Amino acid sequence: MTTMSENTTTPDLSWIDDITMxxxxxxxxxxxERLRxxxxxxxxxxxxxxxxxxAEICREIATSPDFEAVITPAGGRTFGHPAIIGVNGDVHADLRGMVEPALQPVEVDRYVDDLVRPIARRYLEQFEDDGRAELVSxxxxxxxxxxxGDLLGLRDVESDTLRDWFAKLSRSFTNAAMTENGEFANPAGFDEGDQAKAEIQAAVDPLIDKWIVEPDGSAISRWLHDGMPPGQTRERSYIYPTIYVYLLGAMQEPGHGMASTLVGLFGEPDQMEQVVDDPALIPRAISEGMRWTSPIWSATARISTGPVTVAGVDLPGGTPVILSYGAANHDSDVYAAPTRFDLHRPPLPHLAFGAGNHACAGIYYANHVMRIALEELFETIPVLERDTSAESEFWGWGFRGPTSLNVTWEV
Structure with a gap:
C-alpha cells in the first residue's frame, strides 16, 4: 500500500460544495479557474x-473509446429522446447522416453567401442611419x-419568435441545479422550455405535413426524406429532439460568437482597427472570439462505458462527466494570458466546437455566418465605437454570450 509522505496533504475541496448555479x-x-x-x-x-x-481532460474524454455521449439531465428533460447530442451507435450515425449533407463545406460554399449576406444587409438597413444600436438584439x-431559420425551412416564422424560442430552450437546458436526492432543484424552470416546444410543434407540424407529400430543398424536409426507402419518411417524433437542438445551439452559436468577438475587439482598439482595415483578419478574430468566450460553454457530456481512470480519478462505469469547453479554452497550460482577447496569439486549436465524433456538425457553416455578418457590419459602419455608458454583461454557464452590446457611430 502506498502511503502519503508527512509533507503531503490532501487539498481541502469542500469549497466545491458551495458552488451555486x-x-x-x-x-x-x-x-x-480554481477547479483547473x-x-x-x-x-x-x-x-x-x-x-x-x-483542455487535456476534456479532449481526452471527448475522444476516448471508454466514453460515449450522454445528454445532461436538464438537457434530456428539455429536448427528449433521441437528441443528436446525446445518442450513440446506429441512431447517432443516422442523425448525423441526416443533418450533415447540408453542412458539408462544398455544400455550404454553394449557398451560404446568397443566404446570409442579404439577411445581414436587411438588418443593417434598419439602423445604419440611427447612429446607435444594440447589436446583440x-x-x-x-x-x-x-x-x-431560412435554411431549416422556417421562413414564415418571425426572427423575434426564433430568438424567443432559443432563449427559453437555453434557460430550460441549463436549469441544471440538483438536490442531494438527485432531483431537479427547480422543476418549474422547465415550464418555459415546454412552452417553446409546444409553439415549435404548432408552427412546424403543418410544414412537416406538407413536406411529407411535397418535399423541397429545406433542411427539415431533407431530414424527413434523405436516406429513407421510397415512400417512407422519418417519424416527426424522431426528428423533433434534434430540431430543438438546432433551435437552441445552432441558432445561438453564431449570434453569440460574433457578439463576443465584437466585445473582445472593442477591448483591444488597435486590433479592432486592424480587422476593420483588413477584412481578411475577420476569420482569425472569430476564432479568438470563440475561444475567449465559447458560446456553448459547458453544455455537452459523456458517460463512462465501464470503470476507467482519468487524471488520477477512478470513475465507475456509468459515470457522467460534463465537458466544460469554455473553461478548457481558458486553460493557462495551453494559452498564454487566456483571459485576454488577442487576435495575434499563436493559432492553437480550441474546443469551442467540441471534439470527437460528437463535435459540432455545423463548424464550417457557423464560421461563415459569422464571417459574412461581420464583413457586412464593418463595411457598412466602419467607425463603430463602444457605448461605454452602457455595460455589456455576459450571462450563462451552459451557453454564454453578451446580453447586450451598445454601440454608436457618426452619421
Missing part, C-alpha cells in the same frame, strides 16, 4: 455530475436565427 450563470470563470488548479476532474454537487475543466442574434 447563480454564481456559474453570472461568471463561471472564477470557480472553473485544484481538481480538474471533480464532482460538483450543484450539477450532480463530474466536471472536466482542462438588433443584429447578431437576428442574423444568426434568420439564416438558420
Amino acid at each position: 447563480t454564481e456559474l450563470e453570472r461568471n463561471p470563470y472564477k470557480a472553473y 488548479a485544484e481538481a480538474p476532474l471533480a464532482y460538483v454537487p450543484v450539477l450532480g455530475s463530474y466536471v472536466a475543466s482542462t 438588433q443584429y447578431c442574434e437576428p442574423v444568426s436565427v434568420r439564416s438558420l
Whole structure:
C-alpha cells in the first residue's frame, strides 16, 4: 500500500460544495479557474455530475473509446429522446447522416453567401442611419436565427419568435441545479422550455405535413426524406429532439460568437482597427472570439462505458462527466494570458466546437455566418465605437454570450 509522505496533504475541496448555479450563470470563470488548479476532474454537487475543466481532460474524454455521449439531465428533460447530442451507435450515425449533407463545406460554399449576406444587409438597413444600436438584439442574434431559420425551412416564422424560442430552450437546458436526492432543484424552470416546444410543434407540424407529400430543398424536409426507402419518411417524433437542438445551439452559436468577438475587439482598439482595415483578419478574430468566450460553454457530456481512470480519478462505469469547453479554452497550460482577447496569439486549436465524433456538425457553416455578418457590419459602419455608458454583461454557464452590446457611430 502506498502511503502519503508527512509533507503531503490532501487539498481541502469542500469549497466545491458551495458552488451555486447563480454564481456559474453570472461568471463561471472564477470557480472553473480554481477547479483547473485544484481538481480538474471533480464532482460538483450543484450539477450532480463530474466536471472536466482542462483542455487535456476534456479532449481526452471527448475522444476516448471508454466514453460515449450522454445528454445532461436538464438537457434530456428539455429536448427528449433521441437528441443528436446525446445518442450513440446506429441512431447517432443516422442523425448525423441526416443533418450533415447540408453542412458539408462544398455544400455550404454553394449557398451560404446568397443566404446570409442579404439577411445581414436587411438588418443593417434598419439602423445604419440611427447612429446607435444594440447589436446583440438588433443584429447578431437576428442574423444568426434568420439564416438558420431560412435554411431549416422556417421562413414564415418571425426572427423575434426564433430568438424567443432559443432563449427559453437555453434557460430550460441549463436549469441544471440538483438536490442531494438527485432531483431537479427547480422543476418549474422547465415550464418555459415546454412552452417553446409546444409553439415549435404548432408552427412546424403543418410544414412537416406538407413536406411529407411535397418535399423541397429545406433542411427539415431533407431530414424527413434523405436516406429513407421510397415512400417512407422519418417519424416527426424522431426528428423533433434534434430540431430543438438546432433551435437552441445552432441558432445561438453564431449570434453569440460574433457578439463576443465584437466585445473582445472593442477591448483591444488597435486590433479592432486592424480587422476593420483588413477584412481578411475577420476569420482569425472569430476564432479568438470563440475561444475567449465559447458560446456553448459547458453544455455537452459523456458517460463512462465501464470503470476507467482519468487524471488520477477512478470513475465507475456509468459515470457522467460534463465537458466544460469554455473553461478548457481558458486553460493557462495551453494559452498564454487566456483571459485576454488577442487576435495575434499563436493559432492553437480550441474546443469551442467540441471534439470527437460528437463535435459540432455545423463548424464550417457557423464560421461563415459569422464571417459574412461581420464583413457586412464593418463595411457598412466602419467607425463603430463602444457605448461605454452602457455595460455589456455576459450571462450563462451552459451557453454564454453578451446580453447586450451598445454601440454608436457618426452619421
